[in-house]
Amino acid sequence: MTRDAASLYRELIVEHGQRPRNVGPLPEATHEAKTENPLCGDSVIIQLLVNSDCIVAARFQARGCMISRASASVLSELIVDRKAAEALAMADVLAVLVDASVPAPTDAGPLEPLRGVRDFPARKACATLPWEALRRALAGAPVDPAGPRRSL
Amino acid sequence: MAARDLGDEKIDVSAVRAEFPAFARRVNGRPLVYLDSASTTQKPLAVIDAMRRASEATANIHRGVHALSVEATDAFEAVRAKVAHKIGARDPAEIVFVRGTTEAINLVAQTYGRARLRPGDRVLVTELEHHSNLVPWQMLCREKGAVLDVLPIDDRGDVLLERLDALLARTPAIVAISHVSNSLGTVLPVAAIAGRAKAAGAVVLVDGAQAVAHLKVDVEAIGCDFYALSGHKLYGPTGVGVLWGRRALLEQMPPWQGGGDMVVSVRFDESTYREVPHKFEAGTPDIVGAIGLGAAIDWLEAKGPDRIFAHERDLLDYATRTLESIPHLRIIGTAREKAAVVSFAVGDLHPHDVGTALDLEGVAVRAGHHCAQPVMDHFGLPATLRASLGVYSDRSDIDALASGLERAVSLLSGRTR
Numbered sequence: 350m351t352r353d354a355a356s357l358y359r360e361l362i363v364e365h366g367q368r369p370r371n372v373g374p375l376p377e378a379t380h381e382a383k384t385e386n387p388l389c390g391d392s393v394i395i396q397l398l399v400n401s402d403c404i405v406a407a408r409f410q411a412r413g414c415m416i417s418r419a420s421a422s423v424l425s426e427l428i429v430d431r432k433a434a435e436a437l438a439m440a441d442v443l444a445v446l447v448d449a450s451v452p453a454p455t456d457a458g459p460l461e462p463l464r465g466v467r468d469f470p471a472r473k474a475c476a477t478l479p480w481e482a483l484r485r486a487l488a489g490a491p492v493d494p495a496g497p498r499r500s501l
Numbered sequence: 502m503a504a505r506d507l508g509d510e511k512i513d514v515s516a517v518r519a520e521f522p523a524f525a526r527r528v529n530g531r532p533l534v535y536l537d538s539a540s541t542t543q544k545p546l547a548v549i550d551a552m553r554r555a556s557e558a559t560a561n562i563h564r565g566v567h568a569l570s571v572e573a574t575d576a577f578e579a580v581r582a583k584v585a586h587k588i589g590a591r592d593p594a595e596i597v598f599v600r601g602t603t604e605a606i607n608l609v610a611q612t613y614g615r616a617r618l619r620p621g622d623r624v625l626v627t628e629l630e631h632h633s634n635l636v637p638w639q640m641l642c643r644e645k646g647a648v649l650d651v652l653p654i655d656d657r658g659d660v661l662l663e664r665l666d667a668l669l670a671r672t673p674a675i676v677a678i679s680h681v682s683n684s685l686g687t688v689l690p691v692a693a694i695a696g697r698a699k700a701a702g703a704v705v706l707v708d709g710a711q712a713v714a715h716l717k718v719d720v721e722a723i724g725c726d727f728y729a730l731s732g733h734k735l736y737g738p739t740g741v742g743v744l745w746g747r748r749a750l751l752e753q754m755p756p757w758q759g760g761g762d763m764v765v766s767v768r769f770d771e772s773t774y775r776e777v778p779h780k781f782e783a784g785t786p787d788i789v790g791a792i793g794l795g796a797a798i799d800w801l802e803a804k805g806p807d808r809i810f811a812h813e814r815d816l817l818d819y820a821t822r823t824l825e826s827i828p829h830l831r832i833i834g835t836a837r838e839k840a841a842v843v844s845f846a847v848g849d850l851h852p853h854d855v856g857t858a859l860d861l862e863g864v865a866v867r868a869g870h871h872c873a874q875p876v877m878d879h880f881g882l883p884a885t886l887r888a889s890l891g892v893y894s895d896r897s898d899i900d901a902l903a904s905g906l907e908r909a910v911s912l913l914s915g916r917t918r
Binding site for chain 2: 363364366367388389390391412413414415416469471472475
């Protein structure tokens with residue numbers, strides 16, 4: 350197993366980390382959550398617009414390391430136009446992909462940019478943080494978009 | 502063992518490194534560049550060998566009449582005397598063996614602190630404290646209804662001494678300060694602070710974890726009441742440390758952990774406690790660890806502490822100048838007097854990303870809050886990168902850090918394909 354800087358910070362992670370997709374607030378969100386890792390200062394807010402169990406829009410705001418921001422960016426592109434259950438299934442694939450203690454999926458499809466995290470167990474929590482926010486957002490009660498905004 | 506008269510002879514770092522098995526290690530296919538001594542130091546063969554020998558035929562201390570027990574007791578008590586001498590303590594009975602600095606501070610908080618504090622009393626710490634010299638006092642204050650005051654720092658990382666008198670006017674019962682900041686490298690004016698604190702009626706504890714390896718410590722010259730240190734920051738093993746305390750205070754303090762070795766006579770209705778320091782050393786201590794600590798002190802004395810300190814000052818200066826010349830690199834902590842630590846940030850790259858990239862080059866630095874979240878908050882940062890020096894560190898380590906940083910920045914900016 351070679352732990353080469355390029356394999357982790359390969360172009361796509363740097364790309365997503367430097368030019369993340371879907372950043373910013375989503376005023377019309379129906380589901381939202383925030384997760385934080387106080388040990389390293391990473392935090393992610395995910396906001397979703399869910400309509401008939403389909404994720405119509407997703408935005409995130411991430412502070413912290415490149416891996417957490419890149420993971421949030423990859424996530425935000427992948428879950429749009431998917432059912433909540435599909436999005437959660439992707440979260441399960443990601444959890445296995447970055448966990449070096451279990452066999453890796455041979456093809457992680459669109460999650461491939463994050464495969465390199467396996468070689469850096471110390472950074473696993475950075476990659477999974479946005480997906481934890483996703484789980485929490487989907488598990489929570491829908492937010493009324495017209496109602497008072499809960500400050501995250 | 503008396504130090505040789507080494508005069509102006511500079512320390513031969515490559516000879517020193519040869520005494521450390523750690524430097525035979527390769528990390529990720531590269532030689533180890535270890536710049537994390539503030540987390541823990543590597544151990545020389547002299548320490549490893551002393552601990553191996555002490556493990557070969559063991560006996561418990563203080564209890565036996567047979568030869569091995571007498572040998573173990575003598576060896577253990579010799580280390581007590583050695584530590585006393587190293588830190589300028591008058592009496593080995595003022596040296597209490599504990600697990601480390603954290604345990605030493607908790608011991609004082611839970612015995613002296615608990616007995617002394619009343620609701621509304623105050624404890625003063627600085628903004629620089631490692632969590633181990635902060636959380637025990639927070640816990641104590643919460644338990645006793647006391648108030649924690651904080652002596653702030655400026656943006657260079659120096660404590661604001663001009664605020665001290667106002668804080669001492671609140672007559673804190675306890676003043677707890679670091680000798681050297683592990684996050685910024687600031688050397689605090691501990692003698693000056695201790696003098697003023699004692700004049701205001703406080704008892705003064707100094708957290709010396711980061712100091713003992715890097716500058717001369719003399720507890721009588723500092724004038725504090727307690728001083729805490731860890732073996733593993735001094736080229737000794739983990740699991741052993743020391744609390745120095747003024748004899749009169751230790752004698753007044755209630756015991757801490759109860760058990761064997763800290764009692765004179767035990768009956769079901771009552772037990773009587775031993776004299777200091779044994780009153781605070783319940784159970785079997787880390788005997789092998791203490792032997793290792795003694796060997797580390799011997800090793801340092803033989804190398805000449807003044808030469809080591811001079812070498813580290815020179816190297817810190819080199820490291821600071823080298824890092825300052827890297828574009829977008831900002832040094833965090835530029836106090837008037839610093840020891841052995843350079844904290845820094847690179848552009849808006851997260852320290853964990855840079856730290857991981859450096860790790861791949863075999864360069865070990867620490868990326869994080871360094872158990873000093875209030876310091877990070879002061880600078881508005883979640884974390885910094887920290888390079889820290891030891892006796893075995895040299896300019897090639899700093900050069901490797903600098904070139905590693907340049908490659909890391911290229912990679913993380915997407916400039917390397």
